[in-house]
Amino acid sequence: MATVSRESVREILHEFLAGKGLRKTAQREAIIEAAFGTNKHYTAEELLEMARAIDRSVSRATVYRTLPLLVQSGLLRELDLGGDTKIYDPNFLEHPTHNHLVCVDCKKIIEFEDPNMELLENCITRRLGFSPTNKMVKIEARCDELQLKGSCTKRMESKA
Amino acid sequence: MATVSRESVREILHEFLAGKGLRKTAQREAIIEAAFGTNKHYTAEELLEMARAIDRSVSRATVYRTLPLLVQSGLLRELDLGGDTKIYDPNFLEHPTHNHLVCVDCKKIIEFEDPNMELLENCITRRLGFSPTNKMVKIEARCDELQLKGSCTKRMESKA
DNA sequence: ATTTCTGCAAACGATTTGCACAGGG
């Protein structure tokens, strides 16, 4: 699935940080490693756990301070899928135009890409006088399980 | 703009509340009056102010306890447009399928309806095994001002 | 009378921030 190597991500990030006069620290390295060592979504708290598995000294504050940097770099996407926790998605390099479908009950997230949607988004956005930059579409819906059984199996295991 | 009368809203809501064995109180009346006395979006805090203008005794807690009821009734829509504050939209009776476009900078919200988008949403949603219920699309983009001047006039006056 | 509602203030949970020290350049 990952067509962009971990190395190039690290490289891009190093350039990005260097360009901003930011330093290369063990904690940031660990966070970066954790952030792009998966292609699953995660919360800040989950990223903290993952980063700590690499470097025990990483603190919550540093994760929260580093996340905005990763987002600014363009390699990480911050998703507001409802709920009180932000979700981060490391899959945008490979699928820059993908969107999200979220089950209203179990919050299961499905990523999808659709050229028609892409096209239509652009049309609508322009028609309304906006510039189609940084678009982001979320569709809330009911997953099959919810539709059939009235509740979702995944409901308890989901974190957001 | 408002084709659904305030009276029918009140009626529907009374039935809804009665059906749940809920009581009709002065505070709820004030909140309902405030919530549907406008067709603009508002936050919980803003609704509190509006409701207090009608009945000074309305408290923040009651607003927060009443909002979910109004949402359940189907007359009020809760929007997660990013940011840390939920936004409520009383315009869904008139425009049940409308979506939102949000400026990434000034957070200006534009409502739009588009039959193609509607159709496409349904197709995609079904294709992915979800049921097209309770859909909700948000497009983040840059408004004209932001694009041209690099910042938005509305930036300071916007609340969310 | 019984049960739901309410306001108040304390509790909450995610995120942010002030501070003094640690550690890159």
Add this chain to the structure above:
DNA sequence: CCCTGTGCAAATCGTTTGCAGAAAT
């Protein structure tokens, strides 16, 4: 060395909740 980065713990901010009294049925 200088200045940024860090962990810690306290602070925020929107929202939720426990409680005792108030009001609706």
